Amino acid sequence: MKNFALIGAAGYIAPRHMKAIKETGNTLVAALDKYDGIGIMDSHFPDAHFFTEFERFDRFIDKFHRDSDQRIEYIAIASPNYLHDSHIRFALKSGAHAICEKPLVLNPHNIDQLKVIEEETGKKVYTILQLRLHDSIIALKEKIAKELTENPNKVYDIDLTYLTSRGRWYFMSWKGDVAKSGGIASNIGVHFFDMLSWIFGPVEENIVHIKQPDTNAGYLKLKNARVRWFLSVNYDYIPDEIKATGSRTYRNITVDNDTFEFSEGFTDLHTISYKHILEGYGFGLDDARHSIEIVSAIRKLEPIGLNGTYHPFCEKVGNA
Template identity: 25%
Template sequence: MMTIKVGIIGCGSIAVHRHIPEYQENDTAEIVAFCDINKQRSDELAQTYGGTSYSDYNELLADDTVEAVSICTPNYLHAEMTIAALNAGKHVLCEKPMATSLDDADKMIVAAEKSGAKLMISHNQRLNEAHQAAKQDVAAGKLGKIYSFKTTFGHPGPEGWSVDGPDSWFFDKKRAFIGAMGDLGVHKADLMRYILGEEFKEVGAMIETSAKAKATVDDNAVLILKSTGGIIGTLSASWAYNGEEDNSTVLYGEKGVLKLNADPDYSYIFIGADGEVDKQQLGEMQTNDEDGQVNSHTIDAFIQSIIEDTVPICDGEEGRASLNIILKAIEAAETNTITRF
């Protein structure tokens, strides 16, 4: 059986709670290297799981045993590190948002094309079972014509999750570039593109920094979106949903309403215009709670694309299109206009 040797670049919470456990559960992956600017973090992980510890990512990329890497660093480093890894011939799973500009996203895509290595962006909501079912049902016409949607992703904020707590890079514009929009909103922008099978052509936005005193980035945002096929809907991203996380999506169609991860017992609920009700539990959504660290199958999809030499479920082009929605939303908010793509 082929085993892909993996390096982890960035040893913060997303690596510790998501990437590393999922690699550990995958029989065809083996973590052989860890890297963090705070070498104590990479040393501790290397001691726990085995492998080599680095403080310079270029040294990890020079390690010939490493075949693939997870980029789990602050947003502003994603492009630089991804391009270097691809140029070194490593397959890359990059955390979202893939970059802080379309220009950098394009450079990442070109680097992947030139190297022949895989580039996957970690938009894990595509792999949720209820979302997979929704995509199939929309394509099959179960909802008929889709008229509208509302999708939201909000929780109390990254300070309870990040390894650096309230001093986290998530709140710093220089390192994060964007706040709740980049942390949460880009996931939902990607999800709606994926489920609807359409691109968006117009966006309006209201974006605020109101909940986090130390933040120099947005912590609350509401977008209005219109697709190429005329579907309109709202997207909310927030670090101010105190008390309960909301990671739900609702589609309104000609033949009924489809609720995804909007109910504590059933992740998929279809309410037909004819009175039909279909309730299913199709897996759980990941949350930042201790009991919410379920396998998202992101690592499985990444490793499978390498072994089978297939296009990743969210490649560079897909990641770029989802990033573009967020960038256009920022433009819309700054100019107080509807921005067209």
């Protein structure tokens, strides 16, 4: 049984980390969040120590091994995106491995600095890249790899469309602040960019067509793919037939006009991620680099409007 701590216990994704810690046979010793309505902890680790102030949490982590002759071996991080880098550093310097939610950090230079701290501390940084563990996506990667063995110069045409509706609260929270979330591409798209570059190779061209607070869209040329992508939290852009079902989310990926279906199979991916990490096979800093480079570049690029090769949903924004 390994001892875990959790930074960011009140957010949407935190219960998946609690569940993963429990289902892998480990224990949550302490958790931190400035919000104190964490009733969900009763379902997982009611005896865990809880802190709303970082300073007291820091002191507890430091004292724990002195008082109990045990260590906090892993610190899971599900805090706001802009704090990931700082909280990873804290974990490593506290003698623990870090398990961090996506996006791992906001900029590639943060990865370079964390590699230095890994060397100094002898501890590892792991990131949650759960789409790489999805059965359908693994099957797609194997299919594409086989086809590229037969035809290494093949270039696929891909459309990535992801809409996940958010209310007005979103733009009043840290998620609506580009400096804190990294913007739409970082906050809701980074794992898709990771998956695509993992399967189709590194980026050769990166163009942004639309960059608005609720919507990003652009074009990526990967080594073996041309990708038109559209990401939004605006309900208005969801297709009418999807709205008619009552759904507020639309996820679609086409590969050479064939729809790639992967709507199911997400329930246990955090637990599977934790199993991989505990077995020594987790995804580290270098695994996260390509996707962080992509979203960091998107953040800095100027949108060119509806010119060139753009996603068809861009016209919805133009007509809004």
